[in-house]
Amino acid sequence: MYVCICRAIRERDVTAAVRAGARRPVDVFRACGQNPQCGGCVHEMRKHIDETIACEQAAPQTLLAAAD
Numbered sequence: 481m482y483v484c485i486c487r488a489i490r491e492r493d494v495t496a497a498v499r500a501g502a503r504r505p506v507d508v509f510r511a512c513g514q515n516p517q518c519g520g521c522v523h524e525m526r527k528h529i530d531e532t533i534a535c536e537q538a539a540p541q542t543l544l545a546a547a548d
């Protein structure tokens with residue numbers, strides 16, 4: 481599923497960026513080699529970042545398995 485329509489950034493791209501250290505939407509855009517366009521995705525992207533971090537802290541092995 482796409483989180484950012486303008487830049488075709490998917491949930492799995494956000495997850496991968498968070499695993500690589502992204503903690504803010506701007507970090508995700510940077511990790512994907514993109515810049516934000518309309519900004520309409522920022523709230524949803526931040527939510528996915530927070531959920532991924534929470535999941536990673538709760539069960540790191542689950543996140544690793546889900547990304548594979």
Ligand code: FES
Nearest residue numbers: 484486517518521
């Ligand atoms: S939907 Fe992400 S920048 Fe427009």
